[in-house]
Amino acid sequence: MMSRKISVIGAGSGIFSLNMIKDLCLTPNLINSEICFMDIDEDRLDASYTLCKRFSEETGVKLNISKTTDRIECLQGADYVINTVLIGGYKGWKEGWEIGKKWGYRFGGSMHIMHDEAFWINFYQLRMMEDILQDIKRVCPDAWYIMIANPVMAGITYLQRKYPEVKSVGLCHGYSGIYELAEELGMNREDITFQIPGVNHFVWLNSFYHKGEDAKPLLDEWVNGAAVEFGKECGTSCGIGPKAVDLYKRYGLFPIGDTANPGGGAWGSWYHTSPEVEKVWNEDPDAWFKGYFEYSTGQVEFIKKAAYGDDKVSDLIDGGHSNEPMIPLIEALSCDVERVVIVNILNDNEYVAGVPRDFEVEIPALVSKRGIQGIKTLPLPKQILSRMLRDRIAPVEMELAAYESHDKNLMVDLIMMDPFNRTREQAEGFLEEILNLPYHTEMKAYFK
Numbered sequence: 001m002m003s004r005k006i007s008v009i010g011a012g013s014g015i016f017s018l019n020m021i022k023d024l025c026l027t028p029n030l031i032n033s034e035i036c037f038m039d040i041d042e043d044r045l046d047a048s049y050t051l052c053k054r055f056s057e058e059t060g061v062k063l064n065i066s067k068t069t070d071r072i073e074c075l076q077g078a079d080y081v082i083n084t085v086l087i088g089g090y091k092g093w094k095e096g097w098e099i100g101k102k103w104g105y106r107f108g109g110s111m112h113i114m115h116d117e118a119f120w121i122n123f124y125q126l127r128m129m130e131d132i133l134q135d136i137k138r139v140c141p142d143a144w145y146i147m148i149a150n151p152v153m154a155g156i157t158y159l160q161r162k163y164p165e166v167k168s169v170g171l172c173h174g175y176s177g178i179y180e181l182a183e184e185l186g187m188n189r190e191d192i193t194f195q196i197p198g199v200n201h202f203v204w205l206n207s208f209y210h211k212g213e214d215a216k217p218l219l220d221e222w223v224n225g226a227a228v229e230f231g232k233e234c235g236t237s238c239g240i241g242p243k244a245v246d247l248y249k250r251y252g253l254f255p256i257g258d259t260a261n262p263g264g265g266a267w268g269s270w271y272h273t274s275p276e277v278e279k280v281w282n283e284d285p286d287a288w289f290k291g292y293f294e295y296s297t298g299q300v301e302f303i304k305k306a307a308y309g310d311d312k313v314s315d316l317i318d319g320g321h322s323n324e325p326m327i328p329l330i331e332a333l334s335c336d337v338e339r340v341v342i343v344n345i346l347n348d349n350e351y352v353a354g355v356p357r358d359f360e361v362e363i364p365a366l367v368s369k370r371g372i373q374g375i376k377t378l379p380l381p382k383q384i385l386s387r388m389l390r391d392r393i394a395p396v397e398m399e400l401a402a403y404e405s406h407d408k409n410l411m412v413d414l415i416m417m418d419p420f421n422r423t424r425e426q427a428e429g430f431l432e433e434i435l436n437l438p439y440h441t442e443m444k445a446y447f448k
Contacts, residue, residue, distance in 0.1 A: 003032040003033055003034065004030060004033045004034070004079045004080065004330065004334050005033070005034040005035075005036065005077050005078050005079050005080070006020075006033055006034070006035050006036070006078070006079065006080045006082065006330065007036045007038065007074045007075055007078040007080065007081045007082070007140075007143075008020065008035065008036065008037050008038065008074075008082045008084065009038050009039075009071060009074065009081065009082065009083050009084065009085055009132060010038075010039055010083060010084040010085035010086070010149065011037030011038055011039050011045060011048050011049070011067070011084070012039035012041045012043075012044030012045045012047075012048055013039075013044075013048075013084045013085075013086070016082075016084045016148060016324070016326075017037060017048045017051075017052055017084075018048070018051060018052060018055070018303070018317070019322035019324045019326075020035075020082070020324065020326055020327060021035070021052040021055055021056060021063070021065075022055070022317070022319065022320075022321070022322055023321055023322055023324065023326070023327035023328075024056075024061070024063060024327055025055070025056060025059050025061040025063070026319075026320075026321055027327055027331055029331050029334070029335040029337065030327070030330065030331055030334065030335070031061050031062055031063065032062060032063075032064075033063060033064070034063075034064040034065075034066070035052075035063055035064065035065045035066070036065075036066045036067070036068065036073075036074045036078070037049050037052075037065070037066070037067040037068070037074075038067070038068050038069065038070070038071055038073075038074035039069065040069055042069060044300065044303075045067055045069065046067070046307075047300075047303050047304045047307045047308070048303060048307075049065065049066075049067040050307040050308065051303050051306055051307035051313060052065055053065045054307065054313045055313045055314060055317065058312055058313055058314040059314055059319070071132070071135060072135060072139060075135055075136060075139040075140050075143075076139060076140070077140065078136075078139075078140040078143045079140075079142075079143055079144070079334070080143060080144045080146060080330050080333075081132065081136055081140070081143050081144070081145050081146065082146045082148060082326060083128075083129065083132055083145070083146065083147050083148060083149050084148045084149055085125075085128055085132075085149050086121075086125075086149060086150075087121070087124035087125055087128055088121065088124060088439070090293055090296070092120065092121055092439075093116055093118065093121060094293075095437070096113075096118055096120050096121075096434055096437075097113075097114055097118070099430065099433050099434060100113045100114055100118075100430065101114075103426055103429060103430040103433070104420060104421075104422065104426060105418060105420045105421070105430070106269075106272055106273075106420050107262060107266055107272055107285030107286065107289075108265075108266045108267075108268075108269045108271060108272020108273070108278075108283075108285065108419070108420075109265060109266065109267050109268050109269025109270075109272065109391065109418075109419040109420075110265055110266075110269070110418045110419065110420065111201070111264075111265040111392070111395065111396075112395055112399060112414055112415070112417075112418065113415065113418050113430075114285075115262075115265045115266075116150060116263075117150050117151045117153075117154070117201075117265070119399060119411065119414060119415075120434050120440060120443065121150075122150075122151050122154060122399065122403075123403070123443050123446070124443075125149060125150065125151060125155070126151070126154065126155060126158060126403060128149075129147065129149070129155045129158075129159060130158075130159065130162075132145070133145060133159055133163055133166055133168070136166065137163075137166060141166075142167075143167070144167045144168070144169065144330075144333065145159075145166055145167065145168040145169070146168075146169055146170075146171060146326060146329070146330075147159075147168065147169070147170045147171070147344075148170075148171055148172075148326070151200075151396075152170040152171075152172050152200045152201075152344050152360070153170075153199055153200040153201065153344070153360050153392070153396055154360075154396045154399060154400060155170065156168070156169075156170040156200075156344050156345065156346070156360040157346070157358070157359050157360045157396060157400065158400055158403075160345065160346045160360075161346070161358055167371070169329070169343050169344065169345055169372055170200065170343065170344030170345070170360065171324075171325050171326060171329065171342075171343065171344065172200055172201075172258075172342075172344060172362065173257075173323050173324060173325065174200075174201060174203065174256070174257030174258035174259075174263070174264065174362075175196050175203060175256060175257055175342045175362070176257065176323045177239045177240070177256045177257030177258070178192070178194055178196060178205065178256050178257075179323075180239060180240055181205075181219075181240050181254065181256070182210075184222070184230065184240060185210075185215070185218055185219065185222055187210050187215070187218075191210055191211050192208070192209065192210050192215065193207075193208075193209045194207055194208050194209070195207035195364060195377050195378060196256045196257075196342070196362075197351070197352045197361065197362065197363050197364075197377035197378075197380065198259070198352065198361070198362055198380065198384075198388060199352075199355065199359070199360055199361055199362060199388060199392050199393060200344050200360060200362050201257075201258045201259065201263070201264035201265060201392070202259050202264065202267065202388055202391075202392045203255075203256050203257065203259055203362050204251075204253040204254065204255055204256065204259065204380060204384055205253055205254040205255075205256050206253050206377065206378045206379075206380060207377075207378055208254075219248075219254065223245055223248060223249070227242075227245050231245065231282060232282070234282070236282055236283060236284035236287055236288065237261050237262050237266070237282075237283050237284055237285055237287070237288040238261070238282070239256075239257060239258075239260060239261040240254075241281075241282055241283075242281050242282050243260050243271050243281045243282075243283060244259075244260045246271075246281070247259075247260055247268075250383075251381065251383050251384050251387075252381055252383075252384075253380070253381065253384060255267075261288065262285040262288040262289055262292075263288075263292070266283070266285050267387075267391060267392075268387070268391070268419075269419035269420065271283055272285065325341050325342060325343075328341055329341050329343075329367055332367035332368055333367060333368070333369065333371070333372075335369075336368050336369040337368070338366065338367070338368040339366075339367060339368075340364045340365065340366055340367070340375070341364070341365055341367045341372075342362065342363070342364055342365075343362070343363065343364075343365045343367075343372055343374070344360050344361070344362050345360070345361065345363070345365070345372065345374055346358060346359065346360060346361070347359055347360070347361040349374055349376070350376065351363045351374040351375065351376050351377060352377055352379075352380065353379045353380075354379070354380065354382075354385040354389070355385075355388070355389075355393065356393070359393055359396075359397075361374075363375060363377055364377070391419075394417065395414060395417045398410060398413055398414045398417060399414050402414055402447070406446055406447055406448050407447065407448070408431075408447040408448055411431055411447055412424065412427045412428055412431055415427035415430060415431055435447070
């Protein structure tokens with residue numbers, strides 16, 4: 001058993017913190033670990049801390065859990081720093097989206113306007129990610145920096161290019177959509193192996209085996225049969241619903257997780273050109289995000305109620321492992337428990353052919369005491385790669401160019417890359433209205 005200090009920045013997010021504690025309690029190699037929660041929202045911090053501490057005590061697992069509102073204090077002696085921060089909360093998303101709709105933008109095919117990686121969110125997120133990294137360099141330079149917070153794609157690309165000396169990695173659980181697909185095909189997750197390479201929020205199933213046999217024939221049988229009825233009965237904007245099935249038929253690989261649902265920008269835009277078109281494909285991104293917000297708000301309330309209520313926390317919470325990859329990654333790095341983890345790192349060894357070597361990719365990696373060793377994946381078809389370069393990589397490169405140069409004109413160019421942008425005047429007017437919101441004075445001064 002090995003003691004490690006894990007610092008969680010943005011621990012008031014609650015559900016990430018609870019999942020991490022659950023997984024730690026089920027990982028004997030790490031049960032002596034020190035966990036420090038940090039958040040500037042004291043009420044949410046206290047609720048997360050109380051809930052997790054009670055869960056640890058009830059399960060009889062020894063964890064040293066502490067809390068603080070001081071980031072430097074939290075980082076002292078850290079071996080791992082997990083960043084789950086969202087600057088501004090959900091209000092900033094929704095108000096910007098309403099302005100976007102007014103200017104003619106729609107959910108569907110956009111990551112930088114009608115999505116949670118909107119440029120006015122990313123601006124503050126990128127600054128925060130870099131600020132934390134600078135603190136790590138000063139306070140705990142040997143620590144691993146684990147980024148859960150979005151934008152993972154832009155954040156990893158920007159920070160690993162600029163600070164190659166810092167041990168950093170991005171994690172996203174979108175790949176776990178493969179388990180939803182496997183379950184629908186009647187497969188147990190322990191019986192499947194897969195590769196799902198791409199860039200964050202744009203990953204594709206290019207290798208799929210069930211009990212050692214190629215599972216593509218079983219997938220094809222489902223796609224051409226039961227998927228039709230499934231698509232009618234599943235909820236709107238389902239990650240394996242009619243749109244995902246159609247993309248599989250068009251491009252030859254199945255889109256996984258956030259690739260084709262609103263959480264990943266609801267690619268591609270042609271399924272979202274009007275409410276009538278969305279109805280054909282059983283798509284409703286507005287309802288999807290409404291449900292997401294309601295779920296997130298409900299989780300915050302649940303954490304407060306469970307933390308301070310009379311019921312045993314362990315009776316209210318599923319005690320099994322979560323699908324989060326943080327603790328498996330930390331155990332592999334700390335204890336040399338060699339395993340494959342899906343990570344987001346630079347494509348510096350051409351793990352995904354065709355993606356620039358200095359751009360983020362989401363790939364399997366062999367993780368152990370030796371560090372994170374990316375695994376080269378089977379090539380993606382040219383039709384998928386070309387879409388990835390145009391619709392995912394190019395806008396992020398434009399966003400980072402604007403961010404690094406403080407260039408307002410490049411921000412306009414970024415908006416004009418949106419599939420629902422028609423004129424320069426549309427982009428300029430939308431940008432001005434966003435920048436003139438009273439809480440965006442810093443961003444307005446930043447872009448010249």
